[in-house]
Amino acid sequence: MSYLYGDSTPSKLEGNYIEFLRDAVEFCVQVLAADQRIGQGRAQARSLEHATAGEYERLQKLGALVSKSFEGATLGAPDTATARCAAAILKSASDLVRNEAVAMRAALDAELAKREAQAGQERDGCVKALETLVVKHDLPETAVELHLAINGGARYAGRSRLKTTFGLDALVDLEIPTNHLFDRVIRVDRLMERLDVHAPEIGGWLHKEVKKRPQHLEKHHITEFSMGSTAGMIKLRLQPDGTGPGFDVLFAKDAPRVRLARAEQESEPPFEVEDDDAKKLLALQGKLAAAALELSKHRRRLVEAKIDGEAMRTHAKQTVLAERLIAHMAPVVQEIAWRSHSPGELVLRKLLSGDRREEIFLSKAELKLKLDPLTDGNRALFDPLWASPLPPAAVPVKAAASESAPVAVPAAAPAAHSQPVRYRPTPTLGTPQLNTSSAPAVIAAGAGSGGTPGPVPVAGPKPTVDASGEVMRRTLIGATVSSVTTTPLVPTVPPADAVSKTPIAAVTHVEALRKEAAGTIEAAITMRDPPKS
Numbered sequence: 001m002s003y004l005y006g007d008s009t010p011s012k013l014e015g016n017y018i019e020f021l022r023d024a025v026e027f028c029v030q031v032l033a034a035d036q037r038i039g040q041g042r043a044q045a046r047s048l049e050h051a052t053a054g055e056y057e058r059l060q061k062l063g064a065l066v067s068k069s070f071e072g073a074t075l076g077a078p079d080t081a082t083a084r085c086a087a088a089i090l091k092s093a094s095d096l097v098r099n100e101a102v103a104m105r106a107a108l109d110a111e112l113a114k115r116e117a118q119a120g121q122e123r124d125g126c127v128k129a130l131e132t133l134v135v136k137h138d139l140p141e142t143a144v145e146l147h148l149a150i151n152g153g154a155r156y157a158g159r160s161r162l163k164t165t166f167g168l169d170a171l172v173d174l175e176i177p178t179n180h181l182f183d184r185v186i187r188v189d190r191l192m193e194r195l196d197v198h199a200p201e202i203g204g205w206l207h208k209e210v211k212k213r214p215q216h217l218e219k220h221h222i223t224e225f226s227m228g229s230t231a232g233m234i235k236l237r238l239q240p241d242g243t244g245p246g247f248d249v250l251f252a253k254d255a256p257r258v259r260l261a262r263a264e265q266e267s268e269p270p271f272e273v274e275d276d277d278a279k280k281l282l283a284l285q286g287k288l289a290a291a292a293l294e295l296s297k298h299r300r301r302l303v304e305a306k307i308d309g310e311a312m313r314t315h316a317k318q319t320v321l322a323e324r325l326i327a328h329m330a331p332v333v334q335e336i337a338w339r340s341h342s343p344g345e346l347v348l349r350k351l352l353s354g355d356r357r358e359e360i361f362l363s364k365a366e367l368k369l370k371l372d373p374l375t376d377g378n379r380a381l382f383d384p385l386w387a388s389p390l391p392p393a394a395v396p397v398k399a400a401a402s403e404s405a406p407v408a409v410p411a412a413a414p415a416a417h418s419q420p421v422r423y424r425p426t427p428t429l430g431t432p433q434l435n436t437s438s439a440p441a442v443i444a445a446g447a448g449s450g451g452t453p454g455p456v457p458v459a460g461p462k463p464t465v466d467a468s469g470e471v472m473r474r475t476l477i478g479a480t481v482s483s484v485t486t487t488p489l490v491p492t493v494p495p496a497d498a499v500s501k502t503p504i505a506a507v508t509h510v511e512a513l514r515k516e517a518a519g520t521i522e523a524a525i526t527m528r529d530p531p532k533s
Contacts, residue, residue, distance in 0.1 A: 004357070006340035006347030017332065018362045020137045024329060025382070028322035029370050029525060030129040032378045034122040035319045039116045052108045056101055066090065123313050130213075130312065130321075131302035134162060134170055143247040145228040146174075146292045150181055153241035156182045159303065160296050163318040166324035167308045175300040181291040185240045185527035191287050197277040199247070199260055212274075220246055223303050225288050232285060237263065249281050266339060330384035337364075442473050 003013045067090055075083040133139075143163045151157035176182050189193050189501035198212040223242040224235035232251040238244035248261040250270055259268035259277040273281065305312040307321055333346065340347035344365065350358045364386060371379045 002351045004349040004351065006342075006349065006359075007338060007363075008349060008357075009339060011335075011348070013332075013348070015138060016348070016350075016359045016360065017336070018346060020074075021329065021333060021346070022362060022367070023133055023137060024325060025367050025370055025385075027129045027133045028326060028382075029374060031126045031318055031322040033373045035317075036127050036375060036378065038119045038122050041118055043088070045112055045115045046280055047107060052104055056104060059097055059100055059104075063093055066093040072280075120313075123318065124415045126318050127302070127312055129303060130170070130305055134172060134302060135299040139168070139325075140332075141163050143225070143229050144296055146296060147224075147226040148292060148295075149224040150185060150240070150242050153185075154204055155184065157291075158182065160299065166321075166328055168321060169306040169309070171303040171305075174295050175298045176295060177298060180295070181288075182295065185239075186288075188222065188236065188284070189219050192218060192280070192284060194218050194309075195284065197260065197280065198274055200271060215247070219245065222288070225292065227251075227285075227289050227292060232289075234281075234285060234288065235263070249285075250287055251282075253407070326381055326384065330387070333385045334387055347360045387522055465531055 003011050003015075003017070005011050068085055070090070073086070075086050077083060100401045137163065141164055141499075146158065146160040147161075147165070148156045148158040154175060158176060160172045160174055162170045162172065163166070195217040197217060199211045199215045201213045217236055219238035220238055221242075222234060222239045223237045223240075223246075224232045224233070230253045234249040234251075235242070235246065236249065237246035246263040248263060248270070250259045250261065251257060252259075256272040258273050258281050259270040260273055262268060307315050307318070312318060312321070336346045336348065337343075340361075342361075345361045345363055347359060347361045350360060352358055367385070371382060
């Protein structure tokens with residue numbers, strides 16, 4: 001299914017990225033919120049440990065205080081009632097202190113275990129949230145490996161391994177729909193009527209020698225199939241339960257692309273097949289791969305997930321997955337936002353048929369509402385999603401050596417409705433163009449006609465000097481062009497329409513432009529008809 005951006009330009013998006021973005025933001029919020037709760041639990045545990053340590057210290061001081069209170073007291077002989085009573089008091093106080101200390105430690109351990117169990121539940125919740133995301137959507141920049149094998153001699157069991165460029169490695173169980181090719185054990189002749197390949201065999205009555213003999217594989221069963229970006233394998237066995245003689249077909253991205261190995265000769269290395277046989281086996285792999293790729297969309301449950309090689313459930317910082325996912329989504333979301341007509345929405349269009357499109361949109365406010373449970377620091381992680389990159393800046397056009405060349409006057413601060421306009425100098429009235437210098441122009445009279453050339457001074461228009469002292473030149477339509485640099489010193493006036501090259505002057509500038517035009521025309525007339533001496 002092809003998707004277009006909101007301005008109807010083609011995109012490279014194959015799936016519904018709007019739906020994926022909504023679910024991905026939900027996943028990231030769940031992971032970050034869980035990390036917040038885990039952090040709060042750890043802070044409370046540290047506070048409880050500190051309070052328990054203080055209470056234990058005071059309790060020990062209390063026991064010592066009881067013992068110290070008897071110092072200097074006359075208790076009499078050990079067998080007297082006073083001595084016996086003092087000994088009983090000291091023993092009782094010591095027992096009480098010890099029992100309270102044990103009870104406090106037991107209460108602290110129980111609370112810490114409870115906090116750790118809650119943290120474990122939060123981590124499990126993060127894994128469950130990832131399962132919801134990967135079962136429903138294809139993650140960006142993901143390499144997929146598929147593996148199907150006979151389970152119980154009657155059906156295949158399939159799994160898919162997803163490896164992203166941002167450190168996630170996930171193993172997912174696949175569900176095989178009814179009436180699918182892998183719904184029951186496949187015999188080769190279901191896909192190819194005949195499959196003959198040549199394999200080396202030892203034969204001969206008198207002299208044993210190795211010769212390549214044809215092997216008929218159309219009666220073999222496909223007991224195992226795997227495929228990845230660089231390698232693949234097909235296991236062919238004579239019996240449907242995977243027993244009996246057969247071959248292992250090994251595929252590789254680089255030459256030799258196809259090799260065979262006998263199942264009953266595991267110690268023997270695989271051998272390279274002939275080119276014609278390789279084409280047949282590659283055709284068989286292609287048919288199986290097409291059916292297996294269909295199964296890759298039927299993900300059932302997440303078996304395991306690792307971040308940078310460590311199990312996600314025990315990873316010290318699960319939030320790193322959310323941070324990396326946001327970083328990978330940001331450029332795509334910015335591109336969608338830039339090409340959407342509405343600044344507050346993300347818009348995609350789906351081609352339904354040649355003349356029908358369906359528009360899919362998502363409000364940025366809806367996404368931001370999902371961030372309410374997060375702290376300000378965690379909300380800031382999503383800021384790249386809201387950034388709207390500007391279109392590429394226009395490259396300034398250098399002034400041409402000839403004054404007759406077009407001069408680009410880009411806007412210094414264009415209005416919201418303005419657009420780039422190319423201006424051309426106004427043609428002179430039958431005479432050479434005005435000199436851009438502040439000195440009067442000099443025209444070589446009679447040059448090239450054989451007469452004596454003589455300089456004739458022409459009264460040019462008074463040069464205009466801006467606040468910085470830079471000499472300016474004014475054209476007949478009032479556009480000011482610097483004689484020194486191409487950097488515009490006045491804002492571009494928007495054109496009247498998409499065709500007209502004449503700018504529209506602002507109402508406040510009409511009178512000033514009228515005076516400038518009158519002075520320019522007067523100077524041009526003076527050049528055409530110089531005063532007689």
